[in-house]
Amino acid sequence: MDLGLNGKVAVVSGGSSGIGLAITRDLVREGATVSIAGRDAGRLAKARDEIAADLGAEVGTRVLDLRDTGAARAWVDDTAAEHGAVNIVVSNAGGPPAGPTGAFGPDGYRDAVDLGMISHIGFVQAALPHLQRAGWGRILIVASETIRDIIPKYALSAIARSGLAAYAKTLVHELGPGDVTVNVLAPGYTATDALLSGLDGDVEAETVRIAEQADIPLGRVARPEEVAAAGTFLLSARASFVTGTVQVVDGGRSLGM
Known part of the structure; x- marks a missing residue:
């Protein structure tokens, strides 16, 4: 399936690992020119070298905190x-630390909002004039299933990120007619470094245990490339009439409509 991304230019923050790296790989396969950013120079270099070796393409890198x-x-x-x-x-x-509402004081909430909402908005606002000038654009904000379905032990995630859905929907109406879309990707439990680094013993068995505890109907956590597939479609020319949505990818865990 041709996604219409050949020759497009993409910037992917958090592109050195996990879902960001998986989306980057998809974009490169589709013929896009990609620059990735992250806080760790070593991880960026590793991602760049792996993509060059596996896909025969060069990606740009930039060390920065979003x-x-x-x-x-x-x-x-x-x-x-x-x-x-x-x-x-x-x-x-990245996401804020886990914990219930009472585990954090006002400074913890401020930090979570800065990372989980304001950093995304600032990045999108910086890029938006370029997309409008090009006359074709796709904006994808990667958040969490906690936007749609509250998980009490991830209180800061839900509180800090829920504003992203409102931002995306409002921005769509402000943009009006044209070919610039804005969507939010809301992954559930996913086998990223952040999840796997906290596991002991047999990783596969531990992820199955997590899926059981979280009551994921498919009985496992997502692979980054599975989440990326949904995101890459939203970035494609084929998704030209999909905008202002929150796309949950959680293996059926959430029960909200």
Whole structure:
């Protein structure tokens, strides 16, 4: 299936591992030019080298923290200057720590909102003029299933990220007619480094245990590439009439309509 991404230029934050890296690989396979950013220079270099070896393509890299809006804007501007445009924005950042509402004071909430909402908005705002100038754009904000279905032990995630759905839906109406779409990807339990690093013993058995405890009907956690597949479709030309949505990828766990 041709997704219509050949020749498009993409910036992917958090692109050195997990879901961000899986989306990057999909975009490269589809012929897009991609620049990835993250906080760890070593992980970025590793991702760049693996993509070059596996897919025969070069990706750009930029070391930055998405909370640094000025650095994010400079990255987008530099990418547009180098490649002539920016068409695709994948805003992906780490999540806040787990815990119930009472486990955190006001500063903890401020930090969570800064990372889980404000950093995404700042990045999108930096890139939006380039997408509008190009006349074709796709914005994908990677959040969490906690937007749609509250998980009490991940209180900060739900509180900090829920505003992203409102932002995306509001932005769609402000953009009006054209070919720039905005969607939110809301993954559930996924076998990323963040999840796997906290496991002891047999990893496969532990992820099955997590799935059982979380009551995931499919009986396992997601693979990053499975979540990425949904995200990549939302970034494609074929998804031209899909905008303002929250796409949950959770193996059927959530019961909300």
